[in-house]
Amino acid sequence: MVDRVRTSRRGLLGLGTAAVAGTAAATLSACDSKGSPRSAPAATVAFHGSRQAGIVTAQQDRLAFAAYDLTVSGSPAENRDALRELLKTWTAAARAMTEGKPVPGDNDIGAAPPADTGEAFGTPPANLTITIGFGPSLFDKRFGLADKRPAALADLPHFARDNLDATRSGGDIAIQACSDDPMVAFHAIRNLARLGRGTVVMRWSQLGFGRAASTSDKQETPRNLFGFKDGTRNIHGDPKQLDNWVWVGKETDQKWMRNGSYLVARRIQMRIEAWDRDFLTDQQNVFGRHKYTGAPLSGGNEFDAPNFHARAADGSAAIPPTSHMALAAHENNGGVRILRRAYNYTDGVIASSGELDAGLFFLCYQRDPRTQFVALQHKLSRSDALNEYIQHVGSGLYACPPGVTSDSGYWGEDLLA
């Protein structure tokens, strides 16, 4: 760890930046495209900013998510120092990688391992964002940070039907790496793991996909693995909505979280085979929408507001009250919304059943999980018609600090100050 930090610092300070051979050091100009639609392949998203990128940034097509545990064993003060060094090293690496540069350090010394693992050399960052969050476990005795824990970072309660796998849940620190290129996203979580060796171990990870930037019409809402459009009613860039529902403001009890956000991650396994045997009408009643057009069952087009009072010909509700959309709609939850950032996943075959291990890796950002995700999920977990076809098998909650605003800044600086 100490060696690694030293190398990174040298890179940072420009004292030892490697003259990387070949195409390794492809330097790409950064553009201020945070939050704007993707365009050129070589596009970058600015790393610096008062808020972290990767939250309201237009969703990239690929996800590599990893949760890490700290392995420190010193006094709280020593452990905080190790954590601070880690976060400085990671920040410098994340800054470089999002700019399309190799991990800072030497890549051309024969008698040493290269600083960067190399698989993304020559590949542009493709809108790479690297977003960090701190789990509740980081605020335990090891680091003496208990009094820095935000009230909003309350452990998630048990929800009805939860079937959580501890090996796919939790973690002291989470990293969400998103890019339009899966190699670039994977490269990020792998190199952070490597830079942290001796201080952190990867606890679990998850790859996800939307659909390829090269092939998708950006005007269309992507579909989940049940074949339904997913995200039609998401918060789309309206600054007032984002301030209301995503960004932590003055209300926080922990000043270090101002301009941060809270991430809830849920691995939602889909019962693909059962779903595929279900009738179209029932599938539509489960979601409350038409499968192909995405329109609400009350009529109109995909982006028209659903009418929860509309009646079908037989007098029943056109949008069933236990449909996923009806239960999750902000109209039916006192206006409460969350910012969703979900990816599809598939991890092969479940050995015990022979069924596909596939579903939705649900990521959502919010200002206060207690009144947002938790409130919504309590309701959904009890009544959602979709529950017949899904189960939540992994879970994580993380406090994502504000962004880094300068080359000398690092993630969590205010937390560790």
Next chain:
Amino acid sequence: MVDRVRTSRRGLLGLGTAAVAGTAAATLSACDSKGSPRSAPAATVAFHGSRQAGIVTAQQDRLAFAAYDLTVSGSPAENRDALRELLKTWTAAARAMTEGKPVPGDNDIGAAPPADTGEAFGTPPANLTITIGFGPSLFDKRFGLADKRPAALADLPHFARDNLDATRSGGDIAIQACSDDPMVAFHAIRNLARLGRGTVVMRWSQLGFGRAASTSDKQETPRNLFGFKDGTRNIHGDPKQLDNWVWVGKETDQKWMRNGSYLVARRIQMRIEAWDRDFLTDQQNVFGRHKYTGAPLSGGNEFDAPNFHARAADGSAAIPPTSHMALAAHENNGGVRILRRAYNYTDGVIASSGELDAGLFFLCYQRDPRTQFVALQHKLSRSDALNEYIQHVGSGLYACPPGVTSDSGYWGEDLLA
């Protein structure tokens, strides 16, 4: 199964083609781009041809591979009928999907499950190819096909250091779905599994990635997860080389395999953490190439021929004789070559070690595995310097029949005639 076949046939014959709502039935014009470079997002690769697509087709960026087992329990004649019906159904579905159409059948009947699972609606095929192969186990007593088994489909021998997982090996039938969009590739193997329900179960599957079509410079050789360029010396479209090394010709003892090819699949797990600690010089000696430029250690540029007689300053071989390149080079193997079509993979964290479960899903096509992959792998498995950092954990061998040339043809027609 019977119902499913009937629906598919109706779709095929145009008797019951669904008037799919919304954007579902996006029909895209096919272009004869098999083997040519990718271009437009809506690009398609022709399904029909004397040889299957997906073998010499320019490699797409995403892979979904699945191996299936037949679950038949009748007489050999009955089982062959079931297999034939399955292959007809699958062929019709593969033809439609590669053209960007939904799985044939009804998608708009409320009181029935839709024929297509729907997640790829509205997404163009992005050069989707679907390639089928038959494993040695298909030629057992169940189907009475023992006398149709090609001699070249001899079971793979045990290789030094093999550590194969039976749950990631073998299978009666393999499907390789490649597309520039992962959703489209996954949709293919999922829908084939679904259409075959009652006749086949998925035995194992593997997702793989190269790098995104949207971000990669097609002039550059992709890198593997060890950070080295992979595929520099691959066979690239030279028809004479392909006839020599890939396509089954008159020499075969089984006429039904003419214009087919043999696929060997190996899941090669990389010891990422050990590799990442290795010195650059040693990494380069393991591969026999410079990490960043891809040039052989004997000098020159990436695509220059390696000089295996060249000496380093200290008198030792410039390209170590136990390097991966030296051992695998056709110059050192009596001219023998194979067509490689490998993808990177990463499947999370290995619970027992906390290391990344990542590596190379190695696919290669050839005219006769006995004299090609088997001969090469015997040598590599004994001496390759790379063996310190890899292990083979999954394996499959499949006879890929010739292509389907008309709307009335189906995969394996000559085998089952």
